Amino acid sequence: SQQGEEDPQALSIQEGENATMNCSYKTSINNLQWYRQNSGRGLVHLILIRSNEREKHSGRLRVTLDTSKKSSSLLITASRAADTASYFCATQPYFSSNDYKLSFGAGTTVTVRA
Amino acid sequence: DTGVSQDPRHKITKRGQNVTFRCDPISEHNRLYWYRQTLGQGPEFLTYFQNEAQLEKSRLLSDRFSAERPKGSFSTLEIQRTEQGDSAMYLCASSLGQGAENTEAFFGQGTRLTVV
Numbered sequence: 001s002q003q004g005e006e007d008p009q010a011l012s013i014q015e016g017e018n019a020t021m022n023c024s025y026k027t028s029i030n031n032l033q034w035y036r037q038n039s040g041r042g043l044v045h046l047i048l049i050r051s052n053e054r055e056k057h058s059g060r061l062r063v064t065l066d067t068s069k070k071s072s073s074l075l076i077t078a079s080r081a082a083d084t085a086s087y088f089c090a091t092q093p094y095f096s097s098n099d100y101k102l103s104f105g106a107g108t109t110v111t112v113r114a
Numbered sequence: 115d116t117g118v119s120q121d122p123r124h125k126i127t128k129r130g131q132n133v134t135f136r137c138d139p140i141s142e143h144n145r146l147y148w149y150r151q152t153l154g155q156g157p158e159f160l161t162y163f164q165n166e167a168q169l170e171k172s173r174l175l176s177d178r179f180s181a182e183r184p185k186g187s188f189s190t191l192e193i194q195r196t197e198q199g200d201s202a203m204y205l206c207a208s209s210l211g212q213g214a215e216n217t218e219a220f221f222g223q224g225t226r227l228t229v230v
Contacts, residue, residue, distance in 0.1 A: 004156075033218055042205065042223040043157070088156050092216055100145060100211055101170060102219055104156035 004032075004089045004105030012111045019076040021108040023089030024069075030092045032065060033102065034074050036085045043088065046074075051094070079112045086110070118222035120206050126228045127196055134192045135225045139208030146189050147219060148181055149205040150174075157205055163189060164211070196229045203227075 007022045023032070031050045035043040047063045049056045049072065056063045062075040076083055086109045090102040119138045127133050139146050144165050149157035160179070161171045165186035178196075183189040193200055203226050209219040 031216065035221075040203075040226075043207075043221040045218045045220060048218045090219075100164070100216055101147060101159050101162050102207075103159060104149075106154075106156045 004091055004103060006087070006089060006105045006108040008108060009106070010109045010111070012113065013079055015079060015081055015112055015114050017079055019079050019083070019110050019112075021074050021087055021110070023072045023074070023105060025072075025089075025091045026070065027091075028094035029067070030094050032063075032072050033090045033092070034061075034063060034072075035088045035090060035104075037088065037107070038085045046087075076110075079110075081112050081114050084110060084112045118206055118208050118220050120204075120222035120225050122225055123223060124226050124228075126230060129198060129229055130195055132192065132194045133196060133227065134190055135204055135206075135227075137189045137191070137206030137208075137222060139188070139206070140220060143208035143210050143220075144186065145209045145211045145216070145219075146183055147207040147209075148189070148191050149207065151203045151205055151224070152201075160191075160204075193227075196227075198229045201227055201229045 004023050004025045033048045034046040037043045047058050049063050049065045060077045065072045086107040088104050088107045090104045121136045147162040148160040151157045159172050161181050163183040178194045181191045203224045205224045207219040207221045210217045
């Protein structure tokens with residue numbers, strides 16, 4: 001079963017607006033990663049945030065992590081048409097049983113309108 | 115190109131045939147993962163390796179699926195007696211990890227399998 005759940009499932013915004021999507025997960029994590037996937041292509045890594053971090057930035061991307069609520073958010077500022085893609089969060093569980101696999105949610109599909 | 119590469123990119127096969135996919139990870143990465151993705155869904159974990167050791171195999175995988183990573187370098191995923199339900203994108207990823215620490219995982223472009 002998948003660990004993370006993204007919300008919303010789909011998001012449509014105007015170019016230049018900000019896009020925010022959320023990820024909730026169930027068990028304790030070592031880190032959480034966000035990925036982007038353009039239609040029919042492989043996944044591109046965006047940001048990794050560790051369990052002891054609360055916020056991280058990369059260019060127009062901002063990720064927050066709230067381990068008490070078991071949730072994370074991804075903010076894309078000043079969106080562009082090229083940001084149209086599906087976005088996935090993936091969690092690596094807390095090290096307790098040699099479990100290193102990443103578990104993905106179902107993703108948020110973002111459409112940026114020109 | 116020093117990224118993760120997968121071969122072939124596309125495969126069409128008849129039901130009942132065997133298929134094998136190859137993944138070449140980033141050279142210094144010791145962990146290698148296989149995922150399956152169907153339309154509109156997130157990647158589903160299949161199996162992963164640390165060096166040459168297969169650490170876990172998903173319960174989603176039937177006995178028709180087998181994966182190997184000889185010498186801890188490239189990996190192969192074989193599906194025997196393919197079924198139409200096996201049609202999906204098969205994704206490979208690699209990362210560098212030591213104990214609980216793990217770098218980001220980098221994905222290949224995937225192999226799209228169509229079983230007719």
